[in-house]
Amino acid sequence: MNISKSHFRFTAITLFPEMFTAVTEHGVVGRAVKKGKVCVDLINPRDFTTDKHRTVDDRPYGGGPGMLMKVEPLQKAITSAKAIEPGTVIYLSPQGQRLDQQLAYQLSQKSHIILIAGRYEGIDERLLVEQVDMEVSLGDFVLSGGEIPAMALIDSVSRLLPDVLGHNESAIQDSFVDGLLDHPHYTRPEIYHDAEVPPVLLSGNHRQIETWRLQQRLGRTWLKRPDLLAKKALTSQEQQLLEEFKKQHRI
Numbered sequence: 001m002n003i004s005k006s007h008f009r010f011t012a013i014t015l016f017p018e019m020f021t022a023v024t025e026h027g028v029v030g031r032a033v034k035k036g037k038v039c040v041d042l043i044n045p046r047d048f049t050t051d052k053h054r055t056v057d058d059r060p061y062g063g064g065p066g067m068l069m070k071v072e073p074l075q076k077a078i079t080s081a082k083a084i085e086p087g088t089v090i091y092l093s094p095q096g097q098r099l100d101q102q103l104a105y106q107l108s109q110k111s112h113i114i115l116i117a118g119r120y121e122g123i124d125e126r127l128l129v130e131q132v133d134m135e136v137s138l139g140d141f142v143l144s145g146g147e148i149p150a151m152a153l154i155d156s157v158s159r160l161l162p163d164v165l166g167h168n169e170s171a172i173q174d175s176f177v178d179g180l181l182d183h184p185h186y187t188r189p190e191i192y193h194d195a196e197v198p199p200v201l202l203s204g205n206h207r208q209i210e211t212w213r214l215q216q217r218l219g220r221t222w223l224k225r226p227d228l229l230a231k232k233a234l235t236s237q238e239q240q241l242l243e244e245f246k247k248q249h250r251i
């Protein structure tokens, strides 16, 4: 594995390192890892235990159900991650800042992100305060661990790194970066279950096609995510396209 110039490092601290093959061995991120553009190091706190049973969980002060991640193995894992290369420590938790495309872009400007994937009911608050730079959440729901959110973050950030996406894959990025949803997509056959492809897409008139796609993005954002639209200043052309879309969709 060669280390290329624009080299980005993720370190995931996790009790289930084997889960991460989902991103390190598949798809565009898997290829980026293989090409040495992205490096994903995996550190298991269990490797820093000293007791016979290799204990990684501990009981919560104050009682109550559930366990917490044991402090010492986790602390040692974080220290070893920082020893590889100083980095931004991100804890995936329901209490975190919502991950979105804008945050993914911000994170893609860094060079090393250390991800703590919590298990059980989480981690000791003192360790969090002392070691965590940023808490990030995928959304308002609870998972059994932070591994899936960590992999989502690795994937969303890696796609934004130079040379990770081929030129014909990067289009999808634009449709989110300017705050609109994507337009509908069509491929062969021209007639599928009696439904046809919108004729404009077969016209070869690229300016008309781009206008149609913009109108679809504006209209679908209006229909499905008016909250996103409210945050976006529209040009007069965009406002006109949206008005026309609304007329066609007057329910």
Ligand SMILES: COc1ccccc1CNc1ccc(C(N)=O)cn1
Pocket (backbone or CB within 6 Å): 092, 093, 094, 117, 118, 119, 120, 121, 122, 123, 136, 137, 138, 139, 140, 141, 142, 143, 144, 145, 146, 149
């Ligand atoms: C009970 O689990 C926890 C409790 C506290 C912290 C972490 C965990 C691990 N679970 C997670 C992690 C992240 C998200 C998210 N919404 O991003 C959802 N669940």
